Amino acid sequence: MKTNKTLITICMTFFLISLASAQVQITLEVKDNFTYGQEVYFNYTLTTQEDIENLIYTPYIYCDGSPQPLLNKETINLIAGQSYSKNYIYGVIDDNYNSGECTASVSIEQPFQQYLAKSFTITSKKDLDFSLVFPKKVFVKNENILLNYASSVSSLTISAILTYPDKSSKEITFPFEFKAEQIGTYSLNLKVSKEGYKEISKIEQFAVIEKEASFSSQVSAQVTDDNPLSSNSVIPSLGDSPSLDPLESVSGGHSNSFNILLGIVIGLIVLVIILIYFLWRKSKSDQVY
16 A cells, blocks of 8 residues: 555656646746837747747737737747747837736747736827817808817927918917908818827818808798799798698599590580481481472
């Protein structure tokens, strides 16, 4: 019994030693923080105590709120006692990246599973709080228009170019007020920036029309253009207007056609009767003579 226990202990020891030697020692080096404009990357080294063929692993970086790269699996053959070193590049921090926590990792998938990860941070530019202030988007000709902006950030660098309907343009500063003398679409091309913030580029449009449309003017236009009535003409009220019921119109049309047809048939019958009567009288007269 004691011999069996000793044998089991020896086998377990050899199994654990073999398993430990088959594992890969992963070394991962990454900076604590990367800032705007810097390339984000990490270095890693794989080492083993015995040969391993077709080792499949995946290096990766995940940053919350920033672009996620595609997974790129790699396959290598490790030789005992030799190190395999490489670096993994995530990308350069620009306006598409947000400040936050990141994780650099190496994950071995075959012939066994093993994982190592380290945390770091990236610091990007802040989102710039900026919005244009328009009283409305449609104005009437010769109306005064005031263009302005709202922002919780001070000392902004603003480039604003106003393009008129005739395609002429003018660089403006806020607040800007002008009289809308041209009818059509106006475009405002903006670039807003400040150190430490993401630059904003946008185009806003607004329109100027001849005059505001009203219901009464639309009715007058229809009377003048589509149904030219004299100034003394009377427009019937809804109570005096004829019925617009389509079923009633169809029924009335069918009734008129039927009456006309019936009159024609009756007239023909009367003519036939009269003709027969005259023929009968003629035949009687011939018999007398």
